[in-house]
Amino acid sequence: MTINKLEFICPFCKGDLEEDAGAFRCPKCEKRYFSLSGIYDFTGKFSSIQELLRSDGKARLLYEGYDSHDHKGLLKLEEEYNQKWRESLPQEIQELYAGFSKGMMERGRQRYDQAKAAIRDFGATTGHGSALDIGCSSGATLFHIAGEFGHATGIEPAISKLIIAKKYAQENAIDNVTLICGVGEYIPIKSGSFDFVHALNVIEHVPDQQKAIGEIHRVMAGGGVLCFDSRNRYDIFKPEPHVKVRFVGFVPRGLQGRYVKYMNKMEYEGIRLLSCFELSRLLRPLFGGSFKVMFPRLTDAGTGFNTIYGILQKVPALSFVFKVFFPTYQVVAVKR
């Protein structure tokens, strides 16, 4: 099944799909994958749009308000919906999420610029062909990527985010983007399809990280570039960003939930920060020596700090120490 030059396959068995009354069907898995106003649902969880919308209040609200709201209006609808569940969270976390959508596109551009700088530092080139943005949310980086590539695909588990992305594409007459509801462990696209794969703050939220890296490698074309960033497990400089508690990564994984609960009364579920050692163990079997864990350039920090930081990166021993304990890292890998 080819759409926008992308060949869709069953994300679970990787078999070919058949068309079935406006949806796709995998004859082997007997699963149906349907499209919601041009967003392809490949979660395999729902057999109809109605079933999906019944299960997700936020998606239903945005879907029903789609025609009567512009992009800004949909973001406002989402914000109002989010405020309700946020009330039970600690104040500092509420502040973190409030207004998150403001300046979203500008932040997305900055993050994509950082990714491009990391790719240049690694000595790789990209910027043509087909791109994939994993965990694209409502498209903050996806649409900047689409501006530089022939085609861009965004995959994201929250369909509500994709409804907002769809609106942005429509309002800005962007026609080279495909939106897929799904996850990194099960990418519904034929092997070797992408020249560039990007993932912003995603890998720590992926339940099966090894499987996701394997899938990413599978869908990359030979010579394709992967760039992603995440927070470091052994960060000594900043609190864990999702719960604002320090040194979570130093607690054994089995006890991290209890530690966070004790410190901040929050649940610590669905987050698994990786150290640079754990990352290397994930990447080496697939990418061999053609990857690098780096720390990102700080475009929003003062220039003085940037200079010190730039010098430190060039001193191998210091660079290593920073990589182990620095808050964030960036990974660039090339498929050979």
Ligand SMILES: [Zn+2]
């Ligand atoms: Zn299948």
